[in-house]
Amino acid sequence: MTTSQQPDTPRPLIQLRDLSKEFAGGTRAVDRVTLDIAPGGVFGIVGHSGAGKSTLLRLINLLETPTSGTVTVNGQELTALGSRQLRAARRDIGMIFQQFNLFRSRTVLGNVAYPLRQAGTPRAQARDRAHEALRFVGLADQARRYPEQLSGGQRQRVGIARALATQPPVLLCDEATSALDPQTTGEVLALLRRVNDELGVTIVLITHEMEVVRALCDRMAVLDAGRIVETGPVREVFAAPQHPTTRAFVRSAVQASPLLDLLPAALRKHGVDEAVAASVLAEVSA
Known part of the structure; x- marks a missing residue:
């Protein structure tokens, strides 16, 4: 007798179990x-x-x-x-934020390359990956600008590029x-x-x-x-x-x-x- 097999259910990528967070004061x-x-x-x-x-x-x-x-x-x-x-x-695990959390003193390229450099990625490779991420979000022409020179939407796209740079x-x-x-x-x-x-x-x-x-x-x-x-x-x-x-x-x-x-x-x-x-x-x- 043959039995039909159910397709395997993919293992959850994220599992939270009985998770609680209590701050001071209860x-x-x-x-x-x-x-x-x-x-x-x-x-x-x-x-x-x-x-x-x-x-x-x-x-x-x-x-x-x-x-x-x-x-x-x-x-x-x-x-x-x-x-x-x-x-x-x-x-x-990449992350983007409501207020963008970009370094004002770094260029757009520098912001995107930052997590790669922190992870020990060689400078040239980090720069190439950062340029690739900026192309993906449509900001390849903004690499040398600073966050204060960008609109809110552009800043959030820089945040997305930075989050994607490590390929999470x-x-x-x-x-x-x-x-x-x-x-x-x-x-x-x-x-x-x-x-x-x-x-x-x-x-x-x-x-x-x-x-x-x-x-x-x-x-x-x-x-x-x-x-x-x-x-x-x-x-x-x-x-x-x-x-x-x-x-x-x-x-x-x-x-x-x-x-x-x-x-x-x-x-x-x-x-x-x-x-x-x-x-x-x-x-x-x-």
Whole structure:
């Protein structure tokens, strides 16, 4: 007798187990979170201000040290590593920030090359990799400029190039579009779509904007008071939200938001394949 075999479920790229973070005074920002994030997708974590989103994201690469629980990325338990091993492991986890976190005294090229030089990459190789990353984000002609000479959208693209320079399999995005206007937000989201589609980078982003989740993410989790209250595919969560916090977020998402109106042009501008762009737009418009 033959039996049909189920396809193997890919091992989660990121595994959080019973993860908590408590600050001085007893404030528990993250409360016993258990979460699996599969490789190759875009995972959104949405929550109101103060819900613990940024803390949770920073626990993934141990920029925040958990009070309890474990973090495993790409099969390696980060919470069990010493400081030197952890620094090496973090090279596989890129990160971009709301306020860009660029060095004002370094050129665009110098900012992008910085993590490579810190990792011991020879100067010439670091420079070549930095130029390659800048070409990918559309800033090859800005290499000699300084951050203060750039627009907010350009600065965020420099941040993305810097995060990609070490060729990480994971990219963490900490409210990466909240400081940008809708048109620039659409352009940054289109670039992140290319990062996922063309480079295969797994993206984890936090936001308070459901439009961002709807436009970019495959799966999502809703965080409320430090706890995951709902998780699942974005389309299913939008179609049938279960938790009151999720329902409030879905109600607040405007059907014809400026972001969704601007996304088609942004996708074309950043060279997203027409078939891929059509698929993305069908998903977010459904």
